[in-house]
Amino acid sequence: MTAGIERAAHAYCRVCHPDPGLGEPVTALCGATHPYWGRRERPVNNCPACAAVVARAEYPCGHTSAER
Numbered sequence: 001m002t003a004g005i006e007r008a009a010h011a012y013c014r015v016c017h018p019d020p021g022l023g024e025p026v027t028a029l030c031g032a033t034h035p036y037w038g039r040r041e042r043p044v045n046n047c048p049a050c051a052a053v054v055a056r057a058e059y060p061c062g063h064t065s066a067e068r
């Protein structure tokens with residue numbers, strides 16, 4: 001399954017998803033939605049779309065990376 005890499009590579013808004021439950025659908029910063037199965041300590045690669053959003057420090061949902 002490629003879902004393991006996918007969920008590790010995407011970044012999420014900590015305000016919208018402060019503590020997602022296992023298997024709970026969450027929307028990544030790039031807009032991709034898939035079940036959350038925890039974080040990987042060493043992601044194989046990063047979603048370029050998510051990385052671009054994080055670099056701007058302003059999320060599509062209106063939150064910012066500095067907001068907790």
Ligand SMILES: [Zn+2]
Nearest residue numbers: 010030047050
């Ligand atoms: Zn992404």
Ligand SMILES: [Zn+2]
Nearest residue numbers: 013016061063
């Ligand atoms: Zn948000």
